[in-house]
Amino acid sequence: MSISESFLDTIFTVTDPDARLRKPGALFEFETWRAGDALPAGAAVGGFKTIPKNSKVKVEQIKIEPSGSQSKIVFALVAPAAGGAALGWTSTRNFSGSFRNVTLGKIAPAPGAGQFGPNAAWKGGAYQGQITLVQIVDRTLEIEYLSEAIVEPYQKMVAAAAADGIAILLNSGFRTYANQKYLYEGYVAGRPGFNKAAKPGSSNHQHGIALDIDTAGGLGSPTYDWLAKHATRFGFIRTVPSEAWHWEHRPAAAATARAAGKHQL
Structure with a gap:
């Protein structure tokens, strides 16, 4: 396990019911469903793309972005813990524990x-x-x-x-x-x-x-x-x-x- 980058070896649980995906090049903006997308059940064109609550994910990469005069937010590129393509970027505050002690x-x-x-x-x-x-x-x-x-x-x-x-x-x-x-x-x-x-x-x-x-x-x-x-x-x-x-x-x-x-x- 990486002591200095523990996020690489940890499985996280998404606990926020509104865990929105972010735009890769503009992490303070949200991804939305577009016409032609394969919409999951309950989704609509123009609605926010989210990660289902209680999903188990692994973090492949992080970015630390300033928020306000002193605060910072950690964003994560996540993929299903069981394997598969990346789901996208989201705030680590959506995870159980909100990345504390990571x-x-x-x-x-x-x-x-x-x-x-x-x-x-x-x-x-x-x-x-x-x-x-x-x-x-x-x-x-x-x-x-x-x-x-x-x-x-x-x-x-x-x-x-x-x-x-x-x-x-x-x-x-x-x-x-x-x-x-x-x-x-x-x-x-x-x-x-x-x-x-x-x-x-x-x-x-x-x-x-x-x-x-x-x-x-x-x-x-x-x-x-x-x-x-x-x-x-x-x-x-x-x-x-x-x-x-x-x-x-x-x-x-x-x-x-x-x-x-x-x-x-």
Whole structure:
């Protein structure tokens, strides 16, 4: 299975009853039935082409398109899971889970990239070098980034939780220096919507080991309680006393905590 492009190895279920097909060269426009087409039952000329609800599909290709000032939508070229010709392009928001936690590909450091570039890792205020990132869909259907090194343990943890009926959803992963600077300055200025943030260069989100997970209120929520019991098995440990959502991939510390019956530093 491809860790960095998990969409290639996954069978998806179409759950939207109005999963419309998109025009290949204009993905924000819909395909319609034309005169002369072999119309399926219930379809009419001029009506939208759709993928039947509960269809099992595989994804052959994706395209990420901007939507609004910051949002992006992932579109997929799909084919029947059982085999056959491609059905066409559709939004991945039509699928069960809406593509959450699906990985979309690697982003390698650009040649000559510097310490403030998009792949620059920082720790304790010092530049650590360049790392490869993997794109992943978060809880709100936006695209986050994880360091390549923690993608596999994170996905294994997600799968184990899902087997127990628990959804682990990502709020934040790797942050660039510019991202952290923006969050820190907003926090210091007291701007609405900005939470406490570390100085740029010192957050472990910039080091590539930290995740913010939707723990729905912390202790007592099904997700948090599952993490408290199982996250250390996958090398993740809670590290910030005031942030129930903040977990870091520290395998050695996690193993020590687990042996002591703990889940946090």
